[in-house]
Amino acid sequence: MAANFLMPTRDQKFILKEWLPLEQVLSYEAFSEAYSMDDVDMILEQAHKMCREIIAPTNEEGDKNPAHLVDGKVILPESFKEAYDFVQENGWGTSNLDTEGGALPELLLTAVNEFILGANPAFAPYVGATTGSAKLIQTFGNDWQKGLFLPKMMEGAWSGTMCLTEPNAGSDVGDITTKAFPTETPGVYKIKGTKCFITAGDHNLTENIIHLLLARIEGAAQGTKGISLFIVPKYRVDDNGNITGSNDVTCVGVEHKMGLKASATAMLSFGDNNDCLGYLVGDPPDENGKAQGMAQMFQMMNGARYETGLMALAVAAVAYHNAAQYARERIQGRPLTNPKSDRLQIIKHADVRRMLMNMKAHNEAVRAMIYKTGFMMDVQHHDPDEGKRKMAAAYVDVTTPLIKAYASDVVWPLTGEAIQVYGGYGFSEEYPVAQSARDCKIYSIWEGTNYIQALDLIGRKWTMKNGEVFKAWMKDLKQTIESFGDKPEFAKEYAILSEAYKAYRGIQQKTMEFYMQQKFDLLPLFATRILHCTAKLYCGTLIVDQAVLAAGKMSELGADHFDYAFYRGKVEAARYYVRNIVPEVMCTAGIIADADTSVLDAPEEAFNF
């Protein structure tokens, strides 16, 4: 059974209306005409209603009826088509790229997308892939490409994909073998190759599918620098957008996956009959064979990484709320202290409460991290002050790998914990959370595995502009931590975060030492754990920042107020996260200082046993 779409909107509203300066975002020229703070509730409520009534009902149908191939075409559950059209036609999807037409700011869109993703995580990628690929055309395409493809993609008639992966080139995008051969028409190439694992690679939701594909133009450089980006429609179209025939793109298979079953993951063959045309985005490779494709793709990839973190959060949130509801209803066990009394709802047991709090605190911490970056993206793109735009862009650079990898690493144990709350019923597909656990595993893998995110953090983000970018980010973090110094009710949190900050600086220093001593092996060995430490320190700081606000509201409103439990819950979640999770930074710092190499010392043969 699919997870019930249980997703209260209170925390999102707290973030948008109390914690982050959404008002500042709405005052930017791009939004000031279209939206005001008064619209926020309606946007959230209406998006939520659509998710409840239109998208969530497709979730179970999709899980029971995986995408499957019939006569070379992928078939999806009927309800998906309706939901797709609804989202696209009513302005909740790809049309948000239309900055003239009242696009939502990223911060608000993040909330809308959290709901959509929570309502059906296997459905959302059809919209997400379309938006991501349309955005590439919007940013890098020429006028003809934009005029032809964008309107159809925004209105939902055509969808999109990202074709990077090949059977022998997953993490190693630079080793792709798909080729592009020039034709007589400049900018038009013949494409030949096979792509695999392509999300939304084939389906029956739209009349055409526009693949954004990476291929190497004959003669271009080897590796990532010789790769170009192409627009490759499934069906050829004339200049008016009418479909004129096949473009020699065939779907040769769909994966049978453990989760996200109705999200078609397709193996696609391009140019089997030597008749597949692709339109080059940007310029052909220069005289050194250097092409533009990877840099272009990175723009999409950063967005997709952000979105992947959001997906993980959405699934974790829905699993948590289902588990909490179950814990209120299930009666089992008597209080340890009074074994003669009546049996209790399991939410009354400390250990169940611990699991619920662990889920709640992680979700709120991760949500704080993601939405804060959503806000920074709006500053990056829309603030009138160039300095602020640059500062925000750097901030987003730093937090993107944290969002992608931390959110998607914690969601797996968190959904496992939701199962644990359900006891034996959690393991059963008749109950909601088993599917959440199956659905979420992919997030640590796609859009660059989490190890690649960790390398991105310590290899690129730590060292960008001679380390200035990261230094500024750390300074900002430190300032926020310092601001807790005069809050007596958070003295312990202040102390732990200060210690964690110091420990983290220690990790950085130690890593630098490894580097100087040319112990390069140790960097990848600790990379993933360093990323987790970064995220824990960061999330801990943000969640206490929220708690300071919530504590103020608590004393203002008093314990009888209906909103008291929400604010109290935020304060306790922050305390839990900082006291129970953040100290792991100190622990990992110790392990790294110790430079434990047991992993590397074990001979490969040790893994035969």
Place this chain on the structure above:
Amino acid sequence: MKILVCLKQTFDTEAKITLDSNGKIESKGVSMIMNPYDEFAVEEALRIKEKGEGEVTVISVGGQQTQDALRQALAMGADKAVLVDPGEIELDEFSTATVLAKTIGGMEYDIILGGFRAIDDGSAQVVGRVAELLNIPVVNVVTKLEIEGGKALATREVEGGSEVIEVALPAAFTAQKGLNEPRYPSMKGIMKAKKKPMDKKTLADVGLDENQIAAKVKALSFSLPEARQAGKVIPGEAAEAAKELARLLREEAKVI
């Protein structure tokens, strides 16, 4: 064609209702929605307008928060909204209808629509009273409505079937479930809603004072339904258990 829709903001159908320390219904912290029957009315108004020409105005009597429900109607496609905020006084159906009728009396209209009842108090009186005060006909629990040439053909539910009524405009109609499927506001709709006029009035603005609308009905007390009893599981072999079930239904529950 000028179409007016009377709408009310009510508790969310999913909301958990509790009583406060004075035994009154606790409204704080409860999420509010547009009364679902009024959504049918708004939708019908929009469809009538979209078939020809016209203007849809939505009207509500309520506090400032009621603007949310009106704004939703604007986002669905209504053209204008009027909110009459009577202040902190208790209203009954008489008071609400009086305020509405007085407000509408100063406006042009061909059709007045509303939900046949509100899901909170369920009194099913307001639109009927408004029609009476305005001295125009009202057709209740309408499931189909056709407008042509200054007349309306309204299909309404009656016990065991339906009835078709022809009535000259102006007239009032109350919407029943089945009349239509209300649309969801689109992003564009929400955006446009912001620029549409929202006319906020006080009682004095519509020419009334508190005494003229003093409630004629007073709720003496409220009580919540009794909590559902826990179910009973009858153990044993199926045949034996069935026998026991039959016995319990006959002797304890006395339903067979």
